[in-house]
Amino acid sequence: MIALIIVAIVLVLLIIFVIGIYNALIGLRNQVDNAWSQIDVQLKRRHDLIPNLVETAKGYMQHERGTFEAITKARSQAMGAKSVAEASKAEGALGEALSKFMLVVENYPDLKANQNFLAVQEELTSTENKISFARQNYNDQVLFFNNKIQMFPSNVVANMFNFSKRDFFEIEAAAEREVPKVSFS
Amino acid sequence: MVLMAVVLLLLGFFIGEGFFGQRGGFFGLVIALAIWLILALVSFSSGDQILLTASKAKPVTHDVHPQLFNVVEEMKIAAGLPAMPKIYIINDYAPNAFATGRNPQNASIAVTAGLLARLDRDELQGVIAHEISHILHRDILFVTMAGIMLGSVVLLSNFFLRGMFYGSTGGSRRRYSGGGRGGGQAQLLMLVIAIVAAILAPLMAYLLYFALSKSREYLADAGAARLTRYPEGLASALEKIAGDPSPQLATVNKVTAPMYIVNPFKKEGQMKLSDLTSTHPLISERIKILRGMVHGASFRDYSDSFSKITHKKTVVPPVALTKEDIALRQASAQAKKKELLEKQFRQVGDIMRRVNGFIFLTCICGLKLKVPPNFKASNVICPRCHKTLPLST
Numbered sequence: 256m257i258a259l260i261i262v263a264i265v266l267v268l269l270i271i272f273v274i275g276i277y278n279a280l281i282g283l284r285n286q287v288d289n290a291w292s293q294i295d296v297q298l299k300r301r302h303d304l305i306p307n308l309v310e311t312a313k314g315y316m317q318h319e320r321g322t323f324e325a326i327t328k329a330r331s332q333a334m335g336a337k338s339v340a341e342a343s344k345a346e347g348a349l350g351e352a353l354s355k356f357m358l359v360v361e362n363y364p365d366l367k368a369n370q371n372f373l374a375v376q377e378e379l380t381s382t383e384n385k386i387s388f389a390r391q392n393y394n395d396q397v398l399f400f401n402n403k404i405q406m407f408p409s410n411v412v413a414n415m416f417n418f419s420k421r422d423f424f425e426i427e428a429a430a431e432r433e434v435p436k437v438s439f440s
Numbered sequence: 441m442v443l444m445a446v447v448l449l450l451l452g453f454f455i456g457e458g459f460f461g462q463r464g465g466f467f468g469l470v471i472a473l474a475i476w477l478i479l480a481l482v483s484f485s486s487g488d489q490i491l492l493t494a495s496k497a498k499p500v501t502h503d504v505h506p507q508l509f510n511v512v513e514e515m516k517i518a519a520g521l522p523a524m525p526k527i528y529i530i531n532d533y534a535p536n537a538f539a540t541g542r543n544p545q546n547a548s549i550a551v552t553a554g555l556l557a558r559l560d561r562d563e564l565q566g567v568i569a570h571e572i573s574h575i576l577h578r579d580i581l582f583v584t585m586a587g588i589m590l591g592s593v594v595l596l597s598n599f600f601l602r603g604m605f606y607g608s609t610g611g612s613r614r615r616y617s618g619g620g621r622g623g624g625q626a627q628l629l630m631l632v633i634a635i636v637a638a639i640l641a642p643l644m645a646y647l648l649y650f651a652l653s654k655s656r657e658y659l660a661d662a663g664a665a666r667l668t669r670y671p672e673g674l675a676s677a678l679e680k681i682a683g684d685p686s687p688q689l690a691t692v693n694k695v696t697a698p699m700y701i702v703n704p705f706k707k708e709g710q711m712k713l714s715d716l717t718s719t720h721p722l723i724s725e726r727i728k729i730l731r732g733m734v735h736g737a738s739f740r741d742y743s744d745s746f747s748k749i750t751h752k753k754t755v756v757p758p759v760a761l762t763k764e765d766i767a768l769r770q771a772s773a774q775a776k777k778k779e780l781l782e783k784q785f786r787q788v789g790d791i792m793r794r795v796n797g798f799i800f801l802t803c804i805c806g807l808k809l810k811v812p813p814n815f816k817a818s819n820v821i822c823p824r825c826h827k828t829l830p831l832s833t
Binding site: 290293297374377378380381384385388389391392395 | 506507510511513514515517518519520561667669
């Protein structure tokens with residue numbers, strides 16, 4: 256009788272323990288997903304800012320039609336991307352086009368003094384930062400999640416419910432590792 | 441560690457009050473507990489609002505200072521906070537900042553106008569990252585609560601000492617009226633113990649509080665380096681703040697001091713005994729540690745640099761010391777030139793005016809007018825072209 260009670264108690268404790276770990280894993284996985292969606296939010300914000308940027312700068316930079324076209328084209332490609340691989344390639348191209356544009360801006364002191372342009376520039380700088388910080392946070396969350404899945408005892412529960420490891424956000428080209436520098440100084 | 445600290449604080453508190461209660465027995469303890477409970481409840485529910493109001497902080501939105509707002513949002517994203525902290529500006533020339541609130545969902549960050557005027561983007565990011573780390577480490581509630589606990593210890597011992605003073609005069613009056621005088625040497629001894637305890641308890645509480653808040657500052661620095669991947673930003677911000685000649689913050693006292701990023705009481709350089717009672721580590725030491733992080737931006741890198749410079753064991757809890765390979769990043773190309781600083785000062789001045797309800801008008805002749813909120817007339821005359829401009833409020 257006593258043995259039965261002890262077994263029952265141990266069993267109940269074990270179930271509570273498993274539930275606790277399971278919930279922690281779900282929480283971490285949701286955090287990973289949330290961090291991923293944060294990246295998308297910021298990328299979308301970058302797309303939204305570009306027409307604004309082009310509109311503000313157009314009047315000052317009439318001889319730079321090629322630069323504007325490159326940005327607009329990269330933007331529409333990034334927005335129309337279907338797969339993740341396609342999107343990451345297009346976003347990389349967009350970042351490059353933007354940093355080229357920022358270099359060209361250096362030759363237009365009038366534009367650099369324009370209040371509206373300064374405001375758009377601050378938003379763009381910040382959005383580039385937010386994109387890289389969102390990626391950084393995603394990688395942090397993935398690290399926590401993967402550690403939890405691989406470490407004892409949570410790995411037992413993770414195997415029971417088929418939790419699988421997530422991939423880090425890696426940028427292949429070394430040039431892309433740097434967020435495009437937005438410089439007006 | 442946090443739990444131990446709280447228990448210790450409570451213990452010191454109760455011992456002090458226990459002695460105090462020797463005279464009236466259990467009664468003093470009950471009063472002490474009641475006062476603490478009330479203060480704790482008030483501080484938990486609205487401590488942040490009290491502190492912000494006390495430091496005359498004004499809430500700001502994205503429109504008022506886009507850069508500040510953006511930098512806070514960047515750090516919020518990097519830290520993965522569940523909600524955007526509320527942002528406040530304090531109209532003070534001394535550069536400083538603090539964070540307060542109950543938990544990461546309800547947090548506030550306040551910076552002074554002087555800080556905004558002096559720092560460039562990378563430095564501001566470092567300071568904000570430090571404050572966000574305080575929020576992430578849940579230091580904000582601790583500091584608010586510990587401040588309240590410290591406050592109540594001080595309050596009670598003051599109460600007791602003053603009570604003693606008035607009590608003794610009252611007693612002598614009673615002596616004249618010829619009332620019965622009980623007790624003798626035993627009562628006198630109790631009284632002496634109680635006085636000593638009343639004097640020592642706040643001192644003990646102060647020391648404990650300061651020791652705790654110091655290690656939290658180091659940890660927040662480590663967190664800031666990790667979030668920004670750029671320890672130099674915070675280091676150079678601290679350098680600028682420490683080298684600033686402006687007078688200390690106007691609205692600051694001993695209890696709110698530990699909340700700020702650097703000690704708002706100016707006494708660096710003349711530190712001997714004050715080293716023990718300071719709420720903050722030496723700024724020069726913090727800068728050296730941050731600059732010593734040459735290999736990466738993880739907690740482990742900070743901890744290595746910390747032991748190298750202070751020759752002490754690490755302040756970082758072992759859980760955070762996992763091996764992480766976090767590369768440092770380059771400075772952003774935003775580094776400000778000297779001539780921009782003056783412009784930045786003027787902008788911050790305008791921001792403070794806007795926050796304080798000034799109305800901005802631009803006359804047709806190009807003159808900019810800044811009308812204070814207590815200007816009652818409905819029109820204002822341009823001093824250059826003498827045109828009458830309507831004030832729409």
